[in-house]
Amino acid sequence: DLDGVPSGFDNAGVKAAREELETALTSCGLHLAEGSKVWDVFEAFELRLLQLSAGGSDAAAQEARVRALYKRRLAVPLLDMESTSSRYIAWERHKQAARGGDAELEIEGVLRSYAEALNEMAHRRPIEMRIAAAAQAAGSSDPWAAKGGMWPLWEQYLxxxxxxDPWRSRMLFERMLAPQAPGSGSEAPLSERAWLWRRYLRFLREHLRSTDMETQVARRAVRLCAS
Known part of the structure; x- marks a missing residue:
């Protein structure tokens, strides 16, 4: 229920929910086009907890959590960054006005990494738009129909x-290798191209050095390229 956290939500439940949300952020929080959906849920969750706070030290601690979450989010390049920034600034000014605090000082601290992330997003937005347009033009029946297929766009993005930031590159590999619905075209989808999986595995080996991650990806590659 994104309208709020149940009033009877105990500490264990809050902790478990936060752990699940952190796991979701690890999986897709860096997705430039869609990652904001997970951040939105996390933001709504923490804001509702703040609303339910009884005041005093609990409310102060929860307010700090909300502020820290905004700071994390606004340091990540995402397509909706401008609206998130506006929302945070309005929230901060409201909170500080209620107590006579210095809103601009808090805002400056939270937005310290925002300009750099916004610039990174601006550099990536055109290719995100091209990928989205190519996928839409291709239609669900043939994901390779648009101007030579999707791979040239993904290659440019990589x-x-x-x-x-190898974790951002990893997100691109995960996105492009996600299984697609079968199409009618003659080209195999990216998720069935063994050479691309080999490239992904080499990237993991050289830049993230996680045996567990490499093993999981290798198993997916074998399953999807078995035919």
Whole structure:
């Protein structure tokens, strides 16, 4: 229920919910086009907990949690960054006005990494739009129908992302290798292309060095490329 957290939600339930939300952020919170959906749920959850706070130290601690979440979110390049920034600034000014605090000082601290993330998002937004347009043009029956298929766009995106933040590059591999509905075209979907899985595995081996992650990806590759 995103309208709020049940009033009887105990500490164990809150902790469990936060752990699930953190897991979701790890999985897709860096997705530039869709990651905001998970952040939205987390934001609504923490704001509702703040609303339910009884005041005093509990309310102060929960307010700090909300502020910290906004700071984390606004440091991540996401397509809806501008609206999130506006929402945070309005929230902060309201909170500080109620107690005579310095809203601009708090805002400056939270938005310290925002400008850089906004710039990164702006560089990536055009290719996100091209990927979305190509997928829409292709239609559900043939994901390779648009101007040579999707791979050239993903390749360009990977080159743009580089390896400065390997977790963002990993997100691109996960997105492009997600299984697609069968199409009528002659081209195999990216998720069935063994050479691309090998490239992904090499990337994991060289930049993230996680045996467990590499093993999980290898199993998916074998399953999807078995035919």
């Amino acid at each position: 080159e743009l992302e580089g390896t400065k």
